[in-house]
Amino acid sequence: MINAIGREIPENIAGIKNIKPYSGPFAYTPAGRLTGPTIILNKPRSEKVLKSIEQAIDATGLKDGMTISFHHHFRNGDYVLNMVVAAIARKGIRDLTLAPSSLNNINEEIIPYIEQGVITAIETSGARGKLGKLLTNGKMKKTTIIRSHGGRARAIECGELHIDVAFLGAPACDTYGNMNGVEGKSACGSLGYAMVDAAYADKVVAITDHLVPYPLYPVSIPQTQVDYIVPVEAIGDPKGIASGALRISKDPRELLIAQYATTAIEYSGYFNQDYSIQLGSGGASLAAAQFLKEKMKQQGITASFGLGGVTAPFIEMLDEGLIKAIYDVQDFDIPSIQSMKKNANHQEMSASFYANPHNRGPIVNQLDVVILSATEVDVDFNVNVITDSNGVIMGAVGGHQDTAAGAALSIVVAPLLRGRLPMVIDQVHTVCTPGETVDIIVTERGVAVNPRRKDLRDNLREANIPLMDIEELRDIAYEFAGKPDPILVSDEVAAAVEYRDGTLIDVIRKPL
């Protein structure tokens, strides 16, 4: 079948029940009730602290064919996922579905366990490096499912993604299971993605390298959701978890893109007192934060809230009073982690609060402006953030779909060429975010406004930026690089890309 953006979605995809084609950002109306964990009795003075991960695996009753989950706040410093999968493999348990909130390069360590059949299915936001290649090359027994952060929260809450056991790395945890992410040697800041797993998994195991006496506070994930606690030597490598404050780019191309993006915001009609904003963590986004800060100061405008994916430039704006509050699902650097710990205006939120389209309202619905990055965009404004120029998975959907759909103004920034590769093309290899939710494409050569947003195009006429049609941007790119040959793919579907509402927006076929 052909979905609403013209992508061919097979009628049957191995391992995916009830295939629904994407039909528009808010076209699908959900029905039914939320799911939840089993009910249990926990008597006074029960002991939750166990000696080892192996003991926790036994206690949870983990069996062949079940689904396990993890959170990715430790980023490329994560030890938990690898450590737990290795322990599960030693137990001889097989045929598991791995459902982490995302995967990083460090998780390549689990590839042997995939090859041995310990893990036979993966549901995640994305993957990189060798894991991305493995998922693309159809090496998994079952089709990989790619979901946005909001989509994952939705899938967990409605039961489409049922988690049997969640293994949650806890930077600080007390002896009864209260945990937070701001204390301990492996502090990662927000535990936003893990909150959904904790609330909905049948069994929750906290794995910590900072076990403290009861009670721990502040509490990010409460004792009411945690079955067992395992103290270990280290849950992550602090150097991989958070970087120092990222420096603002000196790359003139990134600076020019950032300048055009902030000028577009300034003239968009949304740059008003108490507007709200989300910025990505890419170079151009960070530079945009700097320029935006100057414009806000010049014009005496402050923002009501900032959303993210939080980085140091955002914290500076919070500290300078330019942003009233920050809502935080994940932290990228040490200043952000410290800010969440000490500043009451820096609020932690769950992935569901952030972006789930099927709860009573995620915060993305309140968002005015978002700046997003892209691997490639096409003349229909569709954005790919997951497959590279060879059609191989090398990124993650993250909150891209969610913020693009929620924000009043979604801006996608990308260089027009990366090396020889044009970033504005006829048709992206994989659609992650549909063009009807993308308003402006900013490149160093020109700025294109989605024809659906005539209002925006009118507003931007006054701005001193090179406005052009998206086709002109493509033509400039092709003039430099030539028209790219299409990536040839087989019929074999390696991964299905869900839209945030659970419909299928595209599939990733194994390249030939």
Place this chain on the structure above:
Amino acid sequence: MLMNIQPSQAGTVESNDILIILNPAETGSGIKIDLTSPVLKKYGSQIKIVIQEVLNGQGIVDAHVSANDRGALDCTIRARMMTAIDRAKLGEEVQG
């Protein structure tokens, strides 16, 4: 007129550049191009055409080109090819 050439090279493996290593080949063996590139799937055939065109334009019909592309544009590929060919001919004069 067919040209005798010496082994030569031009370019670098920096981003957006291409390293060309040009070697003579026996008369009648034709042009052989070994190409490595991060954009092989999208631009591999186009890169080979450009290399072939420059060689033919310079009257070279037998050569072995080893090209290590790092995402170079066609103008860069032409420039590196021209330099490699100039050096290949220069080698001949020096030895001549």
